[in-house]
């Protein structure tokens with residue numbers, strides 16, 4: 196059968212760009228604030244070559260899109276993350292690895308390609324490009340050259356989540372790695388200076404896809420949600436990965452350093468809390484309040500992200516992400532789950548200077564429309580609309596360098612105008628999100644839809660290794 200259907204993940208603004216460009220000063224509509232100084236970098240999938248077999252959005256090679264802002268002016272550059280797999284395929288002039296929707300191949304250079312395509316984080320003087328199945332890659336700033344895989348002097352023993360958490364007060368970074376085979380979950384703490392202090396296994400009944408987690412001042416919270424891996428299922432010809440709606444959601448709370456010898460946790464003091472079946476890609480934040488640990492995240496009732504007939508039957512709420520809050524009582528063991536808003540949102544963020552602490556505000560992508568700012572003190576929200584025919588994604592909150600309040604700063608994201616087929620970097624005043632953007636930087640090449648970004652401050656740029 197001849198099919199002309201285009202894979203949606205290779206079409207429109209999902210389609211890759213193939214030129215790496217470096218611009219001079221760009222045209223700005225509005226005004227870039229003088230106090231906004233640093234670099235916005237966003238990661239996302241951008242297949243170097245025509246994919247083999249079925250292509251999933253998660254498969255593409257990582258490409259970084261960076262906008263350097265200083266003295267009211269902006270320049271742009273985009274660069275592939277030059278991973279080992281990217282280099283091998285670059286030499287070959289074609290794709291050699293297939294994607295997650297195809298059976299894994301016996302590729303001599305590794306079963307999977309670490310695409311480094313998902314997110315970015317700044318820690319201990321360096322920018323890391325992340326992919327949850329493998330090691331981070333160090334990226335030089337501001338030129339976005341790839342230095343290479345980073346394994347903490349060989350101490351990295353697990354995969355590395357795309358969503359590590361840096362404690363804004365101690366500078367420590369917490370991360371985890373999940374696996375199809377035991378140990379299904381490993382938890383690590385990195386010191387402020389970048390030394391991997393310890394990695395410990397955490398027992399799970401079976402392998403699950405775990406995309407994110409959360410921290411509070413004293414605890415780390417893991418989400419054991421029923422998007423499960425099963426080699427046995429795969430052997431029977433059933434989906435190796437599927438959402439099992441009959442299994443509950445489990446949230447594990449462990450003291451941050453509880454995994455060290457002699458600690459409470461080593462004596463078995465991880466606390467598990469159960470709630471109805473769900474899936475969560477992204478947490479907004481978590482914090483402690485009295486006897487409770489509070490987690491806020493975008494929850495979906497079920498997911499068909501790795502669609503297969505067995506796990507898709509008729510859940511009208513499947514894949515719809517909404518902001519929820521869970522309260523885990525460490526004394527009574529009670530769990531309270533509550534929907535905070537019925538508007539579909541994703542890519543939630545907070546002012547990361549308050550990560551792990553209670554924030555008054557949260558920010559998210561309002562699906563298909565714009566950005567939403569939540570005020571948790573009164574349950575109200577405000578929306579910034581991108582406008583007709585314009586779509587965007589995750590906004591990163593950039594604090595004002597001399598901020599005197601939590602929301603003093605800007606929300607920054609790329610927006611694509613479908614009708615003109617052009618992209619802009621949009622800067623919104625976080626204290627006035629209803630208003631027009633304070634600045635729109637016109638990018639002379641389309642920026643495809645992507646995943647997560649990071650703001651690298653002027654201070655970090657000058658201190659980078």
Ligand SMILES: [Fe+2]
Nearest residue numbers: 357406477647
């Ligand atoms: Fe993510």
